[in-house]
Amino acid sequence: MIILGVDPGLTRCGVGVIEAGEHRRLSFIHVDVVRSSPDISQDLRLLAIYNGLAEKMDRFAPDSVSIERVFAQSNRNTVLGTAQAAGLAMLAAAQRNIPVALHTPTEAKLAITGNGQAQKIQVERMVTRILNLTKMPTPADAADALALAICHALRPAGALQGGEREQHLTPAQRQWAEAAQHMARRRMNHDRGM
Numbered sequence: 001m002i003i004l005g006v007d008p009g010l011t012r013c014g015v016g017v018i019e020a021g022e023h024r025r026l027s028f029i030h031v032d033v034v035r036s037s038p039d040i041s042q043d044l045r046l047l048a049i050y051n052g053l054a055e056k057m058d059r060f061a062p063d064s065v066s067i068e069r070v071f072a073q074s075n076r077n078t079v080l081g082t083a084q085a086a087g088l089a090m091l092a093a094a095q096r097n098i099p100v101a102l103h104t105p106t107e108a109k110l111a112i113t114g115n116g117q118a119q120k121i122q123v124e125r126m127v128t129r130i131l132n133l134t135k136m137p138t139p140a141d142a143a144d145a146l147a148l149a150i151c152h153a154l155r156p157a158g159a160l161q162g163g164e165r166e167q168h169l170t171p172a173q174r175q176w177a178e179a180a181q182h183m184a185r186r187r188m189n190h191d192r193g194m
Helices: 042-060 076-095 105-113 120-130 140-154 171-191
Strands: 002-007 012-020 026-035 064-068 100-103
Touching (some): 002 042, 064 076, 100 140, 105 120, 105 140
Antiparallel strands (some): 002 012
């Protein structure tokens, strides 16, 4: 399963792509930052972020997109730009029928380090170790995007896939199941030569 993580931001929007293989073995595919210049108008900045995210989704064809859930920050302008970038990521995914999962920074830290209050450097080190990278991804937005993808990959869901107990699934489990079904359809179409 290919998972694209998004650390939303208006100036720098982190994008990390991983593959969750059998037994949830995780492999690094790509990391980057989509940028927009603060010197251009807001509408053009949003367009630059959207186009960058859409290009990544088209290029890597993820089975699921994991986005940082925006929470209230003391800086209203920062939270507004972050929320707008998160919305653009959701829109780009929805246009491609890719399931979206939202994860808080605390959820990502907990999934990666076992500590929801972990420092940023601890998360970066664990991302590096989990994905067997030779150096830590930079800037921090890129590492955070990979952390969000890893968080989504490590969410429990496996045995509850399909419709048999769907009413008991958490939202994250339901999204994992949808992404697994999306991946199975993609493989079947690929095998048929479509």
